[in-house]
Amino acid sequence: MINLSKMSDLSSPEGFALDLYAAVLEGRSLADAVAPLARALETSTHAVHLMQYEAGELRESRCDGGGLAADVTAEYEGHWIHHDPWALAASRAGEGVVNLGRVVPMEAYRKAAIWRDWKAKRDGAFHCLSALMQGPDGTVGRIAFHRSVRAQAFGTAEEALLAPLFPHLRRALVAEARLSAGGWQTARAMRAGFAALPQGVVLMDRQRRIVLTNPAIEAMARRGDGLALAPEGGLATRDPEARQALARAVGSAVAAISGKVKMMPDAASVALPRPDHAAPYLVQALPLKRVEAPGMPEGFCGVMLMVSDDTIRPRPRAPLLRQAFGLTPAEASLAAALAAGRTPAQHAATRKIALETVHAQLAGVRRKTGCRRLTDLMALLGRFAA
Incomplete structure (x- = not known):
């Protein structure tokens, strides 16, 4: 239900709109600028998302949360957004005010991994009302307002409050997306650089979840002759000894990120046997500590696995x-x-x-x-x- 006593937080639609535009131009948080609207809607949290799709696949995402801890937004942005039925629905719903409780049935959402394995443990967002923008370059913008599972679902009254403000919310999202365009381009350049490498690349965050892979490692995994991609840990192998060595190597790289070890041990290089007795895959685990490279999340810390296949070494021309x-x-x-x-x-x-x-x-x-x-x-x- 709308809290009428907090409607004064919005002052006038024009004044609210001006504050949105000023926030974008001044580089202030758009999530902070929509806080008055979130209070009127009686939300538990809210967030501003920008998502970049290429050929229907989510490539990049940025999340600015209101009432959300920084580690929560980072975990969502780095992993859970790829498993979020709401994000998928947002990419297909078109523009306007969308009550995602009508698009994604509550019973189906309860069964989704993002709720079952992550949100439910923290009493996270269960109801969602969004203002959605679709850009011609594959950008999807979303200002999402959340309520917990114990609260009343968003209804027609909340949708009616959001509807006249939508044009302003959309313009703010478009402006934010245009200002971020350079970031999307550098991210694409980074992926193109990895794609050009003959070695396989798996980039993981410090929780050991895959953030990025390149075509070389994806081709190796499709062959199924010694390694596979794993959502957590980056790579999987059937050989027990190699599996333990790989886990130690990744663990050493994670420890190096935190400064727990000064030098990487020999275990950071691992051979993964192949069933056809061909030369094994050679894996190196490299710590990435606060990488400030174009296209990388700000202050990114993680692990890069570099995989070489000596059976496909380039031949001289x-x-x-x-x-x-x-x-x-x-x-x-x-x-x-x-x-x-x-x-x-x-x-x-x-x-x-x-x-x-x-x-x-x-x-x-x-x-x-x-x-x-x-x-x-x-x-x-x-x-x-x-």
């Missing part, structure tokens, strides 16, 4: 080999093919040339590299990366 050994273009092409595992006959068939021609080119490669035997040549080519 023809231009590099030509420059290194003074080869002709044809000789360099043959050398690159040999380094990639092809035989002289296969190279001849691919290039549609006679096998005798390939043997003549191979003789030139051996002479210029100083390798009399083919095994020596292969060992030499293996030292070069693309």
